[in-house]
Amino acid sequence: MSKVKIICNDQALLPAYETAGAAGMDLKASIETTVIIKPGHRTLIPTGVFIEIPVGMEAQVRARSGLAVKYGIGLVNGIGTIDSDYRGEIKIPLINWGHEDFAVNRGDRIAQLVFCRYEKVSWECVELLSESIRGAGGFGHTGK
Numbered sequence: 203m204s205k206v207k208i209i210c211n212d213q214a215l216l217p218a219y220e221t222a223g224a225a226g227m228d229l230k231a232s233i234e235t236t237v238i239i240k241p242g243h244r245t246l247i248p249t250g251v252f253i254e255i256p257v258g259m260e261a262q263v264r265a266r267s268g269l270a271v272k273y274g275i276g277l278v279n280g281i282g283t284i285d286s287d288y289r290g291e292i293k294i295p296l297i298n299w300g301h302e303d304f305a306v307n308r309g310d311r312i313a314q315l316v317f318c319r320y321e322k323v324s325w326e327c328v329e330l331l332s333e334s335i336r337g338a339g340g341f342g343h344t345g346k
């Protein structure tokens with residue numbers, strides 16, 4: 203298990219794994235007063251968390267499926283990418299795809315953070331790519 207440096211001034215807001223096998227640590231809303239997100243609207247919610255990700259790793263901010271299914275709450279950016287050189291506060295761009303106002307209160311678990319290793323590449327510019335059975339087929343060419 204890698205150690206990751208974190209600044210979080212409120213222990214109650216420390217992201218945490220909810221179960222032993224959880225891939226993501228739930229991120230909590232660091233807000234003083236309740237924020238209402240109207241249907242079709244979006245807002246950036248602070249988490250009160252600043253981290254220093256080891257080089258070679260990133261962290262992904264992902265939606266919570268419960269909020270998505272029950273209330274239509276998602277992330278405007280799909281999956282957020284936290285770079286290893288980012289030292290700012292992690293913020294969550296929530297969007298309300300549902301039909302009702304959605305209230306966010308301090309400490310609510312609004313998203314989850316998954317740590318991943320990634321590989322960097324450099325380009326090798328060529329004239330031809332190798333052949334494959336798929337070729338250029340995509341976007342559903344294998345059927346529904």
Ligand SMILES: O=c1ccn([C@H]2C[C@H](O)[C@@H](COP(=O)(O)OP(=O)(O)OP(=O)(O)O)O2)c(=O)[nH]1
Nearest residue numbers: 263279281282283284285288291292293294295
């Ligand atoms: O959901 C998110 C996504 C990003 N970030 C922070 C961390 C990340 O390292 C930084 C930049 O994110 P990204 O590279 O996705 O955004 P950009 O529009 O390319 O901004 P930049 O030009 O600052 O890289 O913003 C968040 O706090 N939450």
Ligand SMILES: [Mg+2]
Nearest residue numbers: 283284285288
């Ligand atoms: Mg960027």
